[in-house]
Amino acid sequence: MTSPYPPRRRSGSDYSRTPGRVPPSPGYASSELSTSTISERQNPVVAAARSFTGMFAACFAPPESDNSRSLGDSEEFKSSSTASNGSRAGSRAGSQRGRNSNGGMNISSYNIVQRKEPGIVKFTMEEIFQVTRNFSPSFKIGQGGFGAVYKAKLLDGTVVAVKRAKKSLYEKHLGVEFQSEIQTLSKVEHLNLVKLYGYLDQGDERIIVVEYVPNGTLREHLDCIHGSVLDLAARLDVAIDVAHAITYLHMYIDHPIIHRDIKSSNILLTENFRAKVADFGFARQAADSDSGMTHVSTQVKGTAGYLDPEYLKTYQLTEKSDVYSFxxxxxxxxTGRRPIEPKFELKERITAKWAMKRFMEDDAISVLDPRLDQTAANTLALHKILELALQCLAPRRQNRPSMKRCAEILWSIRKDFREQLSASNFRSFSTSSQRSSSLRE
Known part of the structure; x- marks a missing residue:
């Protein structure tokens, strides 16, 4: 089949979605404009003044602060901490609904002119106080290992999630995660990655302002928290979205990035059930293959149940660690199950191990989420998805496929799945028509 990927690396803005995809909702189109951009469009005089001021200031601007160092130059980013399997609120802010979900103050556009990078706003504490109404409890929509998350609205109407890091002296590793997320998100742009709007790093306050994704996490939908069952077609679309996002990180940016925490609670869903990968606190720049490096030596980070066993054993991190998590x-x-199910009997406790054993015993249907119908289309897709999962879960990284290959295989699975669905629907329609004719006769 034809690969959905081009043979060259390109920037995020040049990266196209899968043909035939449901387009993003109109709400996300407006989010591409920053508050200062809106102000300039409304007042051409202001735009001209800002342009002149910018050229003048550039001649006398001080050098960038340490916080603006590149991914490779940041010593703090290079440092590692011990493994963490806690779930952090992160940019999964959209996963929970606030008591005042439509509320929010507007940021004044007059002060938001200082930028660290194009399109990334460096907010002031006053502006953050304005949009969160002094971190009002009614705006709070989440709480996790990173800290509290609030929902707010910018001047141009963009709804955002404001992530406020904990201030505990015992949470020093959160500073590393904060820098990691800022540095990673400021360098990437993809429809299946959560978008960064701005940040604040002032004193003991660390705040990230990111895209608000309103339809919860994938894990919540697999648990039916939102009241409906996510069908297999939607789950397959989510898998493809995630594969596209990780392929982009691994192949289509100047310095490839390893996410290191791919999991269902870090995947947010839009109203149209398009997936967006979030939470880049553990992200790490991949080894420079041009210099002959094959891996990055680092202490283990990630979430229990998703961690690459070879990475755990050798401390050697590669893109294939993301493939294992995938x-x-x-x-x-x-299966609908969590990676680790403590309440199940021992042989079923580690979901991937249990499912792969059943698949190898030619009993794949027994692991299908019981909330899904055992149709011909679902059964066919189930076998093919488990076959791909088996390759991704290979103990040795060289036996695992690349994320690009995973995306190509999933495309093929979805194509066959849709054809099987169409054939089944046609047979069902034909049978119904025959029954109707018999009754009329």
């Missing part, structure tokens, strides 16, 4: 995610999608 394999666990594929099993999670078709």
């Amino acid at each position: 394999g666990v995610l594929l099993v999670e999608l078709v």
Whole structure:
């Protein structure tokens, strides 16, 4: 089949979505404009003045602060901490609904002119106080290991999630995660990655302002928290979206990035059930293959149940560690179970191990999420998805496929799945028509 990927690396803005995809909702179109951009469009005089001021200031601007160092130059980013399997609120802010979900103050556009990078706003504390109404409890929509998350609205109407890091002296690793997320998100742009709007790093306050994704996390939908069952077609679309996002990180930016925490609670869903990968606190720049490096030596970070066993054993991190986590995610999608199920009997406790054993015993149907129908189309897709998961979960990284290959295989699976659905619907329609004719006769 034809690969959905071009043979060259290109920037995020040049990266196209899968043909035939449901387009993003109109709400996301407006989010591409920053508050100062809106102000300039409304007042051409202001725009001209800002342009002149910018050229003048550029001649006398001080050098960039340490916080603006590149990914490779940041010593803090290079440092590692011990493994963490806690779930952080992160940019999964859209996963929970606030008591005042439509509320929010507007940021004044007059002060938001200082930028660290094009399109990334460096907010002041006063502006953050304005949009969160002094961190009003009614605006709070989440709480996690990183800290509290609030929902707010910018001047141009863009709804955002404001992530406020904890201030505990015992949470020093959160500073590393904060820098990691800022540095990573400021360098990437993809429809299946959560968008960064701005940040604040002032004193003991660390705040990230990111895209608000309103339809919860994938894990919530697999748990039916939102009241409906996510069908297999939607789950397959989510898998493809995630594969596209990780492929972009691994191949289509100047310095490839390893996410290191691919899991269902870090995947947010839009109103149209398009997936967006979030939470880049553990992200790490990949080894420079041009210099002959094959891996990055680092202490282990990630979430229990998703961690690459070879990475755990050798401390050698590669893009294939993300592939292993993606394999666990594929099993999670078709079974509906969490990677680790403590309440189950021992042989079923580790979901991926249990599912792969059943698959190898030619009993794949027994692992299908019981909330999904055992139709011909679902059964066919189940076998193919588990086969791909088995490859991703290979103990040795060289035996795992690339994320690009995973995306190509999933495309093929979705194509076959849709054809099977169409054939089944046609047969069902034909049978109904025959029954109707018999009754009339």
